[in-house]
């Protein structure tokens with residue numbers, strides 16, 4: 001069975017937030033003083049999550065990305081990975097993390113069946129890093145990235161949200177870092193999501209300008225080429241290959257959206273299915289599940305939800321994105 005939305009897009013990818021909590025407070029994600037901790041009974045239990053993902057897999061979801069908040073703060077995440085990787089139909093389970101706890105968990109995650117990992121890394125300068133993350137320790141994150149590589153997670157992708165006047169001067173350093181460590185590097189346009197994203201919109205730098213900076217940093221002799229994404233859930237990225245073999249992606253969610261090929265939905269840690277990152281539409285699955293409905297009922301709810309997926313995001317509408325949840329609640 002395939003999940004096809006009303007615009008003919010096939011939905012095969014689910015991003016699953018396992019917690020709203022985070023041990024960083026990045027400038028573009030949080031305004032800083034929000035209280036985001038969710039009562040634990042509000043969170044889907046790991047059993048409920050596994051049940052829902054089994055239902056999703058029967059409907060054609062093949063790939064799961066575990067995210068948050070910071071997913072490594074969720075108790076027994078390794079056990080969840082183990083349970084999800086053995087669900088027939090789930091071809092891949094991956095993780096987005098800030099890597100503060102990755103050194104501790106990289107090996108056991110790999111053994112549990114995790115294939116690959118995306119790490120947020122917005123600066124290689126300890127002071128800038130601490131400023132952007134409001135207190136994050138760069139050296140701990142770098143140890144986490146190293147542990148992921150040693151554990152054999154592959155690829156390890158590093159994501160940098162580029163902010164003019166904050167970290168844009170570090171584009172060349174980031175390219176050199178990725179090249180030196182065999183990492184896939186992705187630059188992300190700042191997105192106007194939630195109050196924090198809206199504030200950081202003043203630092204927005206377009207994908208085209210980021211690309212120019214990358215080209216300038218590697219010199220005229222090394223031509224960037226367009227290519228296919230090596231491993232990933234697409235369709236978000238435009239990738240460029242350097243002669244060195246380094247892969248660089250640029251996620252241009254704002255300047256050149258990729259809604260027409262969107263293949264994803266999001267499940268929040270509270271059990272709501274979110275149809276689109278840039279719209280408010282969502283459907284509560286936890287309530288019905290806790291009131292005792294059977295799998296077939298939930299399956300029909302998901303099929304209906306997919307029909308409500310909008311054609312595109314509404315980043316151009318300020319009221320809409322102000323009203324959006326912060327990314328950490330959406331499973332960014």
Ligand code: SAM
Nearest residue numbers: 028068069070096097098120190191197327332
């Ligand atoms: N804690 C994990 C991490 O750090 O990767 C997972 C959650 S975090 C919300 C996932 C990603 O959301 C981060 O890599 C960050 O780049 C992205 N993100 C959050 N808010 C954003 C914004 N306003 N613009 C662009 N990217 C954003």
